[in-house]
Amino acid sequence: MALIECRSLSRTYRRGPETITPLDSLDLDVESGDFLALMGPSGSGKTTLLNLIAGIDRPTAGSLHIGGVDVGSLSRARLADWRSGAVGYIFQLYNLVPVLTAYENVELPLLLQRLSSRQRHERVAAALSLVGIADRADHYPRQLSGGQEQRVAIARAIVADPAIIVADEPTGDLDKASAAAIMDLLKRLNQEVGKTLIMVTHDPGCAEHAARTLHLDKGRLVEHALTH
Amino acid sequence: MLAPRYIPLVLKQVARHRMRTILTLLGVAVAMFLFVAVQALQHAVTDATAATGREVTLVVYRENRFCPFTSRLPESYTPRITRIPGVVSVVPLKIVVNNCGASLDTVTFRGVPRDNAAALTNAFTLLSGSLEDWNSRGDAALVGEALAARRGVSVGQSLSAAGISAYVAGIIRSSEPQDQNVAYVDLGFLQRATTRGGDGIVTQFNVLVDDPKNLERVAHAIDAEFRTDQEPTDTRPEKAFVARAAADLVLIVGFTRYLGWAALLAVLALVGNAIVLSVQDRIKEHAVLQTLGFRSGLIARLIITEGLALCLAGGLLGVAAAFALLHFGRFSLSVEGTNLNVTADPAVIALGLAVAAAVGIIAGLVPAFQASRREIAASFRAV
Numbered sequence: 001m002a003l004i005e006c007r008s009l010s011r012t013y014r015r016g017p018e019t020i021t022p023l024d025s026l027d028l029d030v031e032s033g034d035f036l037a038l039m040g041p042s043g044s045g046k047t048t049l050l051n052l053i054a055g056i057d058r059p060t061a062g063s064l065h066i067g068g069v070d071v072g073s074l075s076r077a078r079l080a081d082w083r084s085g086a087v088g089y090i091f092q093l094y095n096l097v098p099v100l101t102a103y104e105n106v107e108l109p110l111l112l113q114r115l116s117s118r119q120r121h122e123r124v125a126a127a128l129s130l131v132g133i134a135d136r137a138d139h140y141p142r143q144l145s146g147g148q149e150q151r152v153a154i155a156r157a158i159v160a161d162p163a164i165i166v167a168d169e170p171t172g173d174l175d176k177a178s179a180a181a182i183m184d185l186l187k188r189l190n191q192e193v194g195k196t197l198i199m200v201t202h203d204p205g206c207a208e209h210a211a212r213t214l215h216l217d218k219g220r221l222v223e224h225a226l227t228h
Numbered sequence: 229m230l231a232p233r234y235i236p237l238v239l240k241q242v243a244r245h246r247m248r249t250i251l252t253l254l255g256v257a258v259a260m261f262l263f264v265a266v267q268a269l270q271h272a273v274t275d276a277t278a279a280t281g282r283e284v285t286l287v288v289y290r291e292n293r294f295c296p297f298t299s300r301l302p303e304s305y306t307p308r309i310t311r312i313p314g315v316v317s318v319v320p321l322k323i324v325v326n327n328c329g330a331s332l333d334t335v336t337f338r339g340v341p342r343d344n345a346a347a348l349t350n351a352f353t354l355l356s357g358s359l360e361d362w363n364s365r366g367d368a369a370l371v372g373e374a375l376a377a378r379r380g381v382s383v384g385q386s387l388s389a390a391g392i393s394a395y396v397a398g399i400i401r402s403s404e405p406q407d408q409n410v411a412y413v414d415l416g417f418l419q420r421a422t423t424r425g426g427d428g429i430v431t432q433f434n435v436l437v438d439d440p441k442n443l444e445r446v447a448h449a450i451d452a453e454f455r456t457d458q459e460p461t462d463t464r465p466e467k468a469f470v471a472r473a474a475a476d477l478v479l480i481v482g483f484t485r486y487l488g489w490a491a492l493l494a495v496l497a498l499v500g501n502a503i504v505l506s507v508q509d510r511i512k513e514h515a516v517l518q519t520l521g522f523r524s525g526l527i528a529r530l531i532i533t534e535g536l537a538l539c540l541a542g543g544l545l546g547v548a549a550a551f552a553l554l555h556f557g558r559f560s561l562s563v564e565g566t567n568l569n570v571t572a573d574p575a576v577i578a579l580g581l582a583v584a585a586a587v588g589i590i591a592g593l594v595p596a597f598q599a600s601r602r603e604i605a606a607s608f609r610a611v
Contacts, residue, residue, distance in 0.1 A: 051604075051605045056608075057605040077524075080521050080524070081523070082521075083521045084521020097517075099241060104240070109520045109521060111234060112521050
């Protein structure tokens with residue numbers, strides 16, 4: 001059984017009198033430990049699929065099972081609980097809380113767990129070390145470069161040890177060198193730590209780091225390529 | 229309720245949005261200062277005028293007169309009042325004030341016969357000085373501690389006002405607001421020291437009755453006794469007398485309650501506005517927290533707690549400032565010889581803090597509800 005199973009997965013929105021279908025009857029299996037890149041033009045449904053898998057949006061038709069859990073049927077509160085343990089989200093623009101230090105940002109997901117402050121400290125320190133930003137723990141986001149901010153965001157995504165990491169154009173706002181470093185880091189998370197990674201990207205160079213690449217257009221899968 | 233591990237998160241939001249927090253705190257502090265000051269005024273009026281049903285003191289005043297300058301009764305009424313059934317004791321009082329109108333700094337001299345001093349001393353505690361001094365010197369005064377503090381006089385010094393100069397023989401403390409702002413002197417001394425009235429004339433009689441139930445009956449009996457005399461009387465329970473004498477002041481103080489409520493509304497609008505703006509600025513931040521697994525109810529409680537923290541901190545500042553001003557200022561609102569002691573009562577302080585907390589919670593409710601209902605994906609699209 002695949003870790004992620006999408007069957008006839010659809011998402012429609014109403015915008016005034018118009019109905020928009022960014023995702024249309026998509027079937028997809030993602031195995032545990034996979035590294036998947038989602039590519040396609042703007043409006044093709046990449047981010048919508050990512051948001052559905054991350055549990056921050058709900059399908060309007062079809063089913064989505066992740067780790068045996070029917071994510072689409074969970075209540076709002078149960079879905080939040082599920083997200084806290086199952087998925088880590090990496091944003092294009094990092095989305096760190098500006099008034100919190102790097103350390104405090106990474107600690108946020110752990111506040112939801114019943115951990116002592118010492119246990120939280122150990123896990124935050126380990127996550128910051130893993131992404132190579134331990135020496136910036138006391139810095140605020142405004143005091144960090146884009147690459148450093150994204151490292152903190154990655155540490156925040158992995159600190160609760162979720163099985164799945166989703167990343168929405170994680171290098172989209174970075175220079176070439178920083179982007180390469182972030183991609184190396186994501187690859188390590190996949191290969192050395194065993195995280196299942198699903199990444200939206202417009203950059204074919206970034207997609208090359210993934211094990212396979214899916215191309216979407218108008219909410220449908222149009223191409224399925226193995227990178228390695 | 230918010231779990232303790234989330235409290236630092238709220239406090240960091242409050243502390244690190246420094247400018248917003250300082251401005252909000254100042255606004256809340258000023259409004260809560262006003263609210264507590266108004267409540268202290270209300271409390272002073274209630275304390276001085278609300279009957280408890282246990283009062284046993286009547287005040288006999290000249291009929292149709294409202295000011296100590298114009299209430300002139302013969303001291304010779306004393307034995308006739310004493311003979312009325314139910315009367316325990318009668319103290320003729322001469323009252324001289326330096327200002328008959330409403331004032332925050334009125335000095336009230338009360339002249340009492342020396343042989344009534346024993347009854348008088350039962351009503352208060354002598355903080356400093358000696359009763360012997362008061363008995364032995366003709367110009368000696370026992371000064372209420374609030375008046376002594378306000379005028380900066382201590383034992384051995386002179387208290388001068390209304391053309392009268394008295395030697396401070398002792399400082400007294402009393403639970404009665406009227407006693408805290410007066411100087412008790414010998415009746416004869418005060419009669420001689422004033423140009424109006426003179427010997428044999430007093431302002432009022434304080435009559436002690438044997439039972440609170442007899443208060444009304446004895447009052448009617450006293451007024452009936454003097455109805456046909458040249459100086460008819462108007463007798464009322466002491467608190468009712470104060471309420472009548474200070475009626476204008478009571479009306480004005482009553483009006484200030486609207487200022488108090490307006491101050492609360494201002495706090496509500498200010499904190500509500502601060503939180504609404506803060507929540508609008510942080511739509512994406514809240515969406516991120518929800519993405520991390522924070523439940524929408526938890527987001528709502530974080531927002532409400534932030535409002536509570538802002539209001540409590542501002543409330544503490546305002547209440548502390550009001551307490552300091554009232555405590556060290558020792559204000560006494562006086563009119564026509566009656567005093568309303570404006571103090572920072574613990575009940576008023578507690579009310580101020582409780583109201584600040586309640587307003588903080590109420591101000592956060594609507595933005596918290598709105599923030600908790602937003603869809604995460606829609607929040608990211610919206611910004």
